[in-house]
Amino acid sequence: MRFRRTVSRVLGLTALALLVGAVAALLWANVSVLPRWTVYPDGHAEMTDLDRTQVFSATFWYSVLAVFGGLAIGVAAWARLRRIGWPVAVITGALAVVGGLTCWWLGEVFGPGPFAERLAAAQAGDQVAVALQLQAPSALAIWVFAAVAVPLFAASLGPEMVRQEAPAVEPAPERTDVDV
Numbered sequence: 001m002r003f004r005r006t007v008s009r010v011l012g013l014t015a016l017a018l019l020v021g022a023v024a025a026l027l028w029a030n031v032s033v034l035p036r037w038t039v040y041p042d043g044h045a046e047m048t049d050l051d052r053t054q055v056f057s058a059t060f061w062y063s064v065l066a067v068f069g070g071l072a073i074g075v076a077a078w079a080r081l082r083r084i085g086w087p088v089a090v091i092t093g094a095l096a097v098v099g100g101l102t103c104w105w106l107g108e109v110f111g112p113g114p115f116a117e118r119l120a121a122a123q124a125g126d127q128v129a130v131a132l133q134l135q136a137p138s139a140l141a142i143w144v145f146a147a148v149a150v151p152l153f154a155a156s157l158g159p160e161m162v163r164q165e166a167p168a169v170e171p172a173p174e175r176t177d178v179d180v
Contacts, residue, residue: 009080010091017073017095021102024065028103029110029132032058036127037119045119045128059135062103063142069103070096070146078151088151093144100143104134 035051077092111132112118122128134140 006081006084013073013077013080013091013095014098016076017099018102020069020072021099022106024069024099024103025106025110028058028061028065028107032061032111032132034058034112034129034132036129039119039122039124039126039128041124045122055130056135058132059139062107062134063139065103066100066139066142067146069099070143071150073099073143074147074150077147078154082151082154088155089148092147092151096143096147097140099147100140103143104140107134108132 033054034057035047035054037045037047037051039045073095074092077088077095081088081091108131112129113131115128115131119128
């Protein structure tokens, strides 16, 4: 595969990783169940025990979306770059980081916003959801593991890729005209 074609495909895959991360961020912001603080008339806020159990919800949904987003990036990278050999795994890992960071950043943007500002503006009786934040940054590694698994398994379990060489042309046998 020529260098220009490879660079073009990597740039296209980068755009795809950004898109996958953005879609995952929209899903993350909408499916995460964020716990709420209830503001009381004396100015203090409390969270119920049920809400405390939902603190991990944002990280859980980020991790679930990371598996699917990483697999999508991995399949696309393998389909477009399998002919370049071992660098496909490194490129796929980098693309997964791009997708994961995009999801993380846009998810926090699409979420309810900064918690402190919303809590300060809350009135008595209001319920204020916590900010959409990734509690375990190591969940970003799930994007990479899921994405890199595709080319690694495909390369080790799939058919061997051999280059097609032009068939050797056998020289025609020499004619010997013998008059008998």
